[in-house]
Amino acid sequence: MLNIANLNLGFGGPAQVVAEATCSVADGQRLLICGAAGSGKTTFLNAAAGLIPRLLAIPYFSGDVTLRGRPVSTIAKDELFSTVGFVSQNVEDQLWDLSVEDAIAFPMENRGIDKEKIRARLEELIDGLRLAPLLGRRVLTLSGGERRMVAIAAALASNPALLVLDEPTTGLDPQARERLSRTLREAAASVSALLVSEQDPASLRSVVDTIVLLKERRLSAPYRRDDILPLERPWLEAGILPPNRTRSQRKPANPGAVLLEISGLTTRLARSDGKPVLRDVGFQIRAGEAVALIGRNGAGKTTLFKSILGLARIASGSILLDGADADGWTAARRARKVAYVPQNMRHILFNMTVIGEVVFSITASTATTADKAVADRAAAMLARYGLSGLAQANPFALSARQLALLGLACADAAGAPVAIVDEPLLARDVEGRRMLDIFLSSMLDSGRAVMLISHDLELVDDVATRLMILDDGGIAFDGAVMDGWKSPTFAALGWAEPYATPKLGGVA
Amino acid sequence: MSQMHDLNFFVKLALAFAVMAVAWLVPGWRFGVPFAVLCVLVLWAIGVPGLRGYVKGALLLTAMVMASWLVNLFFQGVGIGDALPVAAAMAARLIATTAAFYFVMETSSPGSILAAASAARLPPIATLVLSLTFGIIPMLRDDFERIADAQRARGMEVDDVALPTKLRFALARGVPLLVQAIRMAHAISFSLAIYGFDLKRNRTTWRNVGLMVEPRFPWKDTNDET
Known part of the structure; x- marks a missing residue:
């Protein structure tokens, strides 16, 4: 189906992003490319899918990419993208202001397929991926995980022969991952081959049969899934957390003063049945705590932090920040007490340089400063998170990993008592986890607190000192992490407890 | 009244052009101003989103149009008593026109x-x-x-x-x-x-389209896990 030989890709810098990559995906094969964040997975997949060089120019490209024996550069675009379905790591790059059903039907409508056939396919995909609750909504108003499911449905809509997915489980809750896995297994009848990249090799273990590691710009030889998953060394050498690792030693929590207190919070934003998204929510976050918040996609996690920040209007309830009543505060005043690191940092960047963003986090008013103390602090934060060399770069030119690190640097620099970190995706590899640990230590050791929103339950298990489960509009569980995994609330989610079962090969 | 939102885009566009034609054909401010107010009231009655923002913009537009016309006519030697009705009529035409197209824009998704x-x-x-x-x-x-x-x-x-x-x-x-x-x-x-958009190939649509455009995919969910 797909053959790649001696592929070299570079952006004009001293080192290539991908060097001498050779691999193939046969009919019926499901190949997983695993690598640390920033290892070149996205660039490689873009070339494999024909996006490079057909749609995306790149300064250095050499090697051969052939699809069914024909060089992709000679295949007409329409034929190429009818054969290859693609979902980008950053799904916002391929979605615009359409409704959910419009976005899924878009590829079929463009290809002139009959209305009845489109409707039948829509029904199949909506049912298979459980997208019915999202119908009628604009895709750009959905949560990150919901958007990704819509983009995957759109990629599947035209029954491509080769499906290329770049980190498709990003932002998906465990149940949504299982739905995706099931859909991809069921799609085997029509989708001949699958090429997928992930940082977490276990997330699609029931789908893939072959795994290739991308390390130091080069692809490894292919491994059979069941041969490599139980191992530790190849993963660590590739900078990835081994999928079969065991639970780490938990740090003892030492909570201090209350930094954030929510009581009786009910939102104005309501669901289609008229019920508020959040009802009578109450909790505290204390100094020195790393509190994890988990819940299904669409449970209201985004609405909760927007309510805390004052960006979503509430019907009732009160918020205390650092001991002060914050009910009458503007969003900006609250933000100086609660730093926010979103899943996609591009949502909150608006300055023209990386150092400018950090300076802005400190000053909350300007991206330039004559104050040496501010400049020194900003430079120190960039150094702490390995971004010194990018101080003058435009933030929108950064990779996903660099953006995530910039988010941590900004939150740390802001000095707010509480930081809300939404799905820190960089934490899935060894170096990213080290950076997140640096951030957590910096926050907690200085008497601040972190609220971590994540679907990565192993990350939650590793770093959280307390667990909250958001379900049915409220905090359904609030307590110790280990108690949380054993609670009826967690059981009701239908998710597997982290570290409870060995993650060897086989269908989950 | 919110069913008006689901009118076929071309019907909305035709209505907007009709409203604009009326606004520019009615004689003077005595008809123009009530017609403009009526247009804004219709927006409110049919629940067009973001109306508060539109009204703010419309008030700003009114002030700017009236000021520019008053200054213009003043320099042409027209007295304030004669200039005011002309400026008000011109502002009313613009408000009615913008209201009509605001309705089209706000209620028509891509x-x-x-x-x-x-x-x-x-x-x-x-x-x-x-x-x-x-x-x-x-x-x-x-x-x-x-x-x-x-x-x-x-x-x-x-x-x-x-x-x-x-x-x-x-x-x-x-x-x-x-x-x-x-x-x-x-x-x-x-x-x-x-996603295969091709200038040489006519598109189809999943929606039922007539006088109205089907707003969302019908779904009778019997297996919704949530």
């Missing part, structure tokens, strides 16, 4: 425009241009608001400040808005390429 144009078998280029022309302004406005929220979420006080500062901060959103507009254009062109 998807519903694509559906109406595809059902009418318009050439793909016309379909694309219409959906982007009417869809891009709400998209950019949403981005403008999102950037403001980003500024707030980063601690920048854009609310509890004097009006000149507020205006300065709003202007400062121009550069990130430009960056966002470029990204949006890239996302649209990228999705057109990978």
Whole structure:
């Protein structure tokens, strides 16, 4: 189906992003490319899918990419993208202001397929991926995980022969991952081959049969899934957390003063049945705590932090920040007490340089400063998170990993008592986890607190000192992490407890 | 009345042009001003979203149009008593016209425009241009608001400040808005390429299109896990 030989890709810098990559995906094969964040997975997949060089120019490209024996550069675009379905790591790059059903039907409508056939396919995909609750909504108003499911449905809509997915489980809750896995297994009848990249090799273990590691710009030889998953060394050498690792030693929590207190919070934003998204929510976050918040996609996690920040209007309830009543505060005043690191940092960047963003986090008013103390602090934060060399770069030119690190640097620099970190995706590899640990230590050791929103339950298990489960509009569980995994609330989610079962090969 | 939102885009467009024609044909301010007020009231009655923002803009537009006409006529030697009805009539025409097209723009999603144009078998280029022309302004406005929220979420006080500062901060959103507009254009062109949009091939639509455009896919959910 797909053959790649001696592929070299570079952006004009001293080192290539991908060097001498050779691999193939046969009919019926499901190949997983695993690598640390920033290892070149996205660039490689873009070339494999024909996006490079057909749609995306790149300064250095050499090697051969052939699809069914024909060089992709000679295949007409329409034929190429009818054969290859693609979902980008950053799904916002391929979605615009359409409704959910419009976005899924878009590829079929463009290809002139009959209305009845489109409707039948829509029904199949909506049912298979459980997208019915999202119908009628604009895709750009959905949560990150919901958007990704819509983009995957759109990629599947035209029954491509080769499906290329770049980190498709990003932002998906465990149940949504299982739905995706099931859909991809069921799609085997029509989708001949699958090429997928992930940082977490276990997330699609029931789908893939072959795994290739991308390390130091080069692809490894292919491994059979069941041969490599139980191992530790190849993963660590590739900078990835081994999928079969065991639970780490938990740090003892030492909570201090209350930094954030929510009581009786009910939102104005309501669901289609008229019920508020959040009802009578109450909790505290204390100094020195790393509190994890988990819940299904669409449970209201985004609405909760927007309510805390004052960006979503509430019907009732009160918020205390650092001991002060914050009910009458503007969003900006609250933000100086609660730093926010979103899943996609591009949502909150608006300055023209990386150092400018950090300076802005400190000053909350300007991206330039004559104050040496501010400049020194900003430079120190960039150094702490390995971004010194990018101080003058435009933030929108950064990779996903660099953006995530910039988010941590900004939150740390802001000095707010509480930081809300939404799905820190960089934490899935060894170096990213080290950076997140640096951030957590910096926050907690200085008497601040972190609220971590994540679907990565192993990350939650590793770093959280307390667990909250958001379900049915409220905090359904609030307590110790280990108690949380054993609670009826967690059981009701239908998710597997982290570290409870060995993650060897086989269908989950 | 919200069913008006689901009218076929071309019907809405025809209605808007009809309203504009009436607004420019009615003689003088005695008919023009009540007609403009009626147009705004209709927007309110049919629940057009973002009406508060539109009214603010309309008041600003009224003030600017009247001021410019009064100054213009003053320099031509027309007295204030004679100039005022002329300026009011001109402002009323613009308010009625903008209200009509605001209704079209706010109640027509790019998807519903694509559906109406595809059902009418318009050439793909016309379909694309219409959906982007009417869809891009709400998209950019949403981005403008999102950037403001980003500024707030980063601690920048854009609310509890004097009006000149507020205006300065709003202007400062121009550069990130430009960056966002470029990204949006890239996302649209990228999705057109990978999702098979072809200028030589007429599109179809999943929606039932007639006088009304089906607003959402019908679903009777018996297995919803949530």
